Amino acid sequence: MTGFLLQRLLATIPVMAVVAVVVFLLLHLGPGDPAAVIAGDYATPEDIERIRDRLGLNEPLHVQFLTWIGQVLTGDLGISIFSNLPVAQLIAQRVEPTLALSLGTLLVTVVVAVPLGVAAAWRAGAWLDRCLMGGAALAFAVPVFVIGYILIYVFAIKLGWLPVQGYRPLADGAGPFLRHLVLPVVALSFVFIALIARVTRASVLEVLGEDYIRTARAKGVTTFRLLRRHALRPALVPVVTVIGIAFALLVGGVVVTESVFNIPGLGRLTVDSVLRRDYPVIQGLILVFSAAYVITNLVVDLLYSVLDPRIRG
């Protein structure tokens, strides 16, 4: 197990190295002078020179990269051009809402999607299955912000049950925290429930065709116990993998959902930084999100090996 863990851990290094190079090169890939791009259309030559100087753009490219990567490795993500605050601090301030939204979505998704997928597989071809899979196809087709606005319109504006927008930190009490989180989490969960339910269904269907399921059925195991005890665990392996892959999708969803519901998290910080061309913040955010993706998939790999010990070998 330790060997497996170590091997997985080492495999993340080249991935993060590529991410770092891409993130570093982003600014240099675009056409024209990066300092002028950051300064915007109304900048004076002095502004451009100041930015060039501050970002060290006068140095040769490889020197810039080595300086930058050295700082990143010591946890220094640079200084925001817009607010003059350290990027690491800006990001740390915004982590809580994003974490709450993502974990809430993950929780709701797994709790709803896995039983739905199992039910659809159990009744494959019947009306329940058709309805669920039709609903899933629809959920894939509607952008998350449209779902968000429909939820706001119905549950916040028409019915007045929940707040329209905003976020309350957990420190303000669990009640307001949860009330503000319900609509964004539900909006963001739709597409993931569709995705995970589909994968669960396919995976359970495959397992239900196995010989040992027939054996279990023959010795009189009840349907519920059969699905829960015999079919679910092997069927969860692909589901866990998809959760890892879906993380990249989740980040995109978080960015949009935070904009719709006015949640001051990392997603909003991303959009604001892009609109202000606050390049050090954009770089820092992409690095943090990518690192989170790599770590999530590392955890998924480990979970995978717990669910299916053959993989370790």
Place this chain on the structure above:
Amino acid sequence: MNAIRRNRSVQIGMALLVLVAATAVLAPPLAGMDPLRMTPEDRLSSPVAAHPFGTDMFGRDILARTLHGGRVSLSVGLAVAAVALAAGLGIGLVAGYVRAVDRIVMRIMDGIMAIPGILLAIALIALSGATLGTVVVAIAVPEVPRVVRLVRSVVLAVREEPYVEAAVAAGARLPRLLVRHVLPNTLAPLIVQGSYVCASAMIVESILGFLGAGMPPEVPSWGNVMAEGRTFFQIAPWILFFPGAFLAVTVLSVNLLGDGLRDTLDPRLRGRFQ
């Protein structure tokens, strides 16, 4: 071919897609109005006979903007699919066949896949300026690694086939080998993948437009029209609703088409997601 035509998903998806494409192609006569013409006296009008889908804050007709938006969104979807498939096919063929290139290319692809697609796209657009071309490339870039992986896996499987070994033994050169023997095997999975890329590109375009980081604001893409509806959502929900409904139907039709093609073209992929 007959199996494809008989598939229910393909039939429904194709019918819906033809319908949406027709409204986009025939947008000028169908809408009967310029999507950019402002009629200030009619602004924020709810759906009425003169404006079946209502108007926005400048009194522009939402029906005209929605139908013309279909042209932009469908073009973006097709263009992104074409760019991502072409790039992924080229890189994947070489990676699958040339061992020396394979390791490096696949590490780079793993790295790009680790960067959330929408973040990469908005960063690329913000830094290179919002034009139709940059939007297409920016949406296509994050899709490339998945296409590369797909093509590479097909190449790796095909290169062990006896007929490919026979071609090598007969002295076929690498480019000819790839084009004559390997390329045809990649076509079916690529068409399926292309339909999913196309559908997701239209969603991403709308998200980018919605965030204010997509097409130039004067282009009436579905994303941009919906972005303008944001501020007036409480009093004029139709600005957001109608383009959103058209987008949903279009994406649904392309996905259905993709599912149907996957099931008929490549039974091995059945049930697997993308």
